[in-house]
Amino acid sequence: MKKKAPSVESGGFNRQDCSGSLPDGFYDLNPSAPYFSSASAPNFPYLDLGICREPQVKSLIRSHSKDMYRLLEKVHFDGKYYRVKCVSSGDWEYCWDLAVRIQFFGKMQGIVLYPKRLVSRDEKKIVYRSVILVNPYQLWDQTLVARFWNLQERIEFLIARILFHECIHLMISLGNTLPSDFGNTDIYLEFRRMLEISNSNKLISEFHEVQFRLWNLSLFGAEGSESEQTLLERVQEIYEFLINEKYSNQKTGKVFHSSSNNEKLARKYAWVAGVKAGGDVQVSRNVWKVEIRRLSIALRRLYKGIDTLLR
Structure with a gap:
């Protein structure tokens, strides 16, 4: 299957989300944001999502998709951008930066915003910046509670499931955007x-x-x-x-x-x-x-x- 990288002349970004959308102000996340956000929630007035173990979430994802794990391996869930992929095609280099943040916000499980496109003609580099927001508000869903009595395990499972879903959209976007053959994951x-x-x-x-x-x-x-x-x-x-x-x-x-x-x-x-x-x-x-x-x-x-x- 052959694909072409988008022309250098085109700019901007296409925000396509399956779970919802947020105002543009959410796109460039605050680099000083806390590791996980705390928020009020039923029965837990100040639930600290920091009890979630990031390695455990990644381990759950790795057991089902090595391609996705490689995408997330170097990304911390702190809202900061991390470079996850860089490939060359002709004289140009194409890079993808990803930020993941976990917080409560309404009743959308997750949002992926992609990609904001930054072009540097001097360096002959195109950088795509994507954001995934994960909202584990369904922590008290009866099915999940029955399956995971331990709150920490329940949070980690739910975050892994939401992140997996949103990463699928991101990996499809990578496959559609990067030069031919560079984005061809199994997904x-x-x-x-x-x-x-x-x-x-x-x-x-x-x-x-x-x-x-x-x-x-x-x-x-x-x-x-x-x-x-x-x-x-x-x-x-x-x-x-x-x-x-x-x-x-x-x-x-x-x-x-x-x-x-x-x-x-x-x-x-x-x-x-x-x-x-x-x-x-x-x-x-x-x-x-x-x-x-x-x-x-x-x-x-x-x-x-x-x-x-x-x-």
Whole structure:
């Protein structure tokens, strides 16, 4: 599989998150931030997440993915950037910096922000900076409590599971961004296989139905000055996001023995897709919601077809 590094002229960053999004102010984290944040939580007014043992979290991840462990091996969970990968292609060097921070913030389990792109023409170097925020707010989930009575073990398991999920998105981004062959991890190749299956002739009707619903939602969210080509690119980007989420949730569920239900995934990410498409700028909220439900049904069928072909 061949990929090309993005042109040097393009800049900025693309924030694509499956779990949620944060204001830009969260992107460049405070270098003096504490190792772990403490916060009020049910039954634990000042729970200190510092009881989590970082080596134990990494050990849990290493047992399931050596590629991911290598990505995280030198990264401390303190919100500071660490260089995790550096490759050369032609006269240019491509580097990836990663920051991981663990804290309570609302009800999103995790967020990955990627990549902020910094170009140095003098050094002929392009640096991508990514941030993963982990929010272990589900510490008191009944299933987890029944499985791990020890609070420390429960925190470490939950952080490992969330971090694993978010790192899948990051590794897919690495595979799509770095020069050919440098980002081809097992996770990236598995995702590409799922994406290819979702585009195959065996799922042509399911594929077209999802694309049609995404096109409608993109029209609903269009500002009016956007070209047809721009809308088509948005549809394709959101479609790949939906397959990305299918793979990430399925992979994480298999590794950490948690359920990955197609109906639930389709319902959740159909709504996220509608938001990514621009919302209900051109139509009433009720019309938008109807199209979201139709996308959810189409997406569930597509996900089920993918599972059938992957067996």
